[in-house]
Amino acid sequence: MTASSxxxxxxVHKWSSxxxxxxxxxxxxxxxxxxxxxxxxxxFGAGDAPAALAGQAPxxxxxIAGNALRDHPGKVLQYIGWDMHEPDKVFVILNGAxxxxxxxxxxxxxxxxxxxxxxPSGSTFMQVMLRLHVDLYAGLPGKLFLGAMGLLxxxxxxxxxxxxxxxxxxxxxxxxxxxxxxxxxxxxLHNLLGIVTVAWLTVxxxxxxxxxxSEPLVAVWKAETLGRMIAGHAAGPAPERTASLDTVVARAxxxxxxxxxxxxxxxxxxxxxxxxxxVFLRGTAPLxxxxxxxxxxxxxxxxxxxxxxxxxxxxxxxVSQPLHFGDYxxxxxxxxxxxxxxxxxxxxxxxxYLWWARRNRPAPALRVQAA
Numbered sequence: 310m311t312a313s314s315x316x317x318x319x320x321v322h323k324w325s326s327x328x329x330x331x332x333x334x335x336x337x338x339x340x341x342x343x344x345x346x347x348x349x350x351x352x353f354g355a356g357d358a359p360a361a362l363a364g365q366a367p368x369x370x371x372x373i374a375g376n377a378l379r380d381h382p383g384k385v386l387q388y389i390g391w392d393m394h395e396p397d398k399v400f401v402i403l404n405g406a407x408x409x410x411x412x413x414x415x416x417x418x419x420x421x422x423x424x425x426x427x428x429p430s431g432s433t434f435m436q437v438m439l440r441l442h443v444d445l446y447a448g449l450p451g452k453l454f455l456g457a458m459g460l461l462x463x464x465x466x467x468x469x470x471x472x473x474x475x476x477x478x479x480x481x482x483x484x485x486x487x488x489x490x491x492x493x494x495x496x497x498l499h500n501l502l503g504i505v506t507v508a509w510l511t512v513x514x515x516x517x518x519x520x521x522x523s524e525p526l527v528a529v530w531k532a533e534t535l536g537r538m539i540a541g542h543a544a545g546p547a548p549e550r551t552a553s554l555d556t557v558v559a560r561a562x563x564x565x566x567x568x569x570x571x572x573x574x575x576x577x578x579x580x581x582x583x584x585x586x587x588v589f590l591r592g593t594a595p596l597x598x599x600x601x602x603x604x605x606x607x608x609x610x611x612x613x614x615x616x617x618x619x620x621x622x623x624x625x626x627x628v629s630q631p632l633h634f635g636d637y638x639x640x641x642x643x644x645x646x647x648x649x650x651x652x653x654x655x656x657x658x659x660x661x662y663l664w665w666a667r668r669n670r671p672a673p674a675l676r677v678q679a680a
Contacts, residue, residue, distance in 0.1 A: 390572030407577030
């Protein structure tokens with residue numbers, strides 16, 4: 310590798326890192342508690358555990374919906390869902406209107422067997438962490454901005470890998486020289502921790518970037534796939550009275566044998582139409598539990614209108630979410646993710662320190678032998 314190419318890669322690494330580092334530090338700091346959001350919410354008492362009702366059958370979805378409307382006067386139902394990690398709980402999302410923004414929604418947890426209200430979904434602390442991590446309290450523009458920072462992070466990672474060999478080729482792997490100047494020791498540590506975490510950080514950066522595109526991807530799905538699913542079904546006025554939720558779920562399960570409901574999207578929400586329910590079912594095996602099968606049903610009669618597999622881009626979105634937060638392998642995987650997150654904070658912080666320490670010093674000539 311020539312000296313000029315090294316300078317070019319160093320320029321990319323420097324500026325992609327500097328622009329994105331502060332935001333990446335914010336995402337690492339907010340992402341750390343989000344890894345353990347179930348455990349933290351339990352600690353704060355958010356959505357207390359259901360009462361022990363051994364042998365009792367799950368409550369009808371209609372009863373849960375009725376209780377939720379009773380508990381939230383003036384609100385309408387947007388979604389009812391079943392969390393694969395907490396089978397004894399049902400989450401209900403209500404809002405001022407079916408198409409109201411998701412950030413205005415109220416999320417409440419109900420007992421899956423007694424249908425009684427357990428409490429809000431998540432503590433205030435975790436809700437603040439989630440909003441900062443997802444969109445900086447700026448909605449879609451905030452998501453897209455963080456997605457751009459994620460791409461800069463990937464550029465910093467790639468350029469860092471390219472530069473690793475020219476600058477460390479004469480040193481044994483893992484060398485840290487504390488006897489040298491402080492800046493040299495921090496540079497060694499920065500290089501070592503960066504190359505050790507490169508694969509994990511790349512996965513987290515790319516999956517995080519994919520997650521920021523959720524709203525545009527859902528919009529594309531609605532315009533393309535959902536549009537084809539409702540083609541040929543007469544629109545007409547929206548029904549004054551909707552079908553029973555339990556009937557809707559039963560017919561959706563008949564249309565997708567072997568699958569269980571993930572969530573119900575009510576008419577008028579982004580995952581349905583004003584004339585249809587959307588029931589999204591998932592598999593029961595570890596690999597299929599993340600993949601959803603949408604079934605569209607007539608809101609008035611509950612008859613199945615259509616069912617089609619999700620397109621590849623939404624499948625990629627669903628697969629990226631557990632990879633991003635490390636919640637597909639239980640508590641041991643969460644601990645590993647948390648440790649890697651802490652290491653990444655050190656990498657980012659040491660990069661800032663190295664830039665700060667060098668900013669007023671002339672850059673030394675690069676001595677890189679041609680490869």
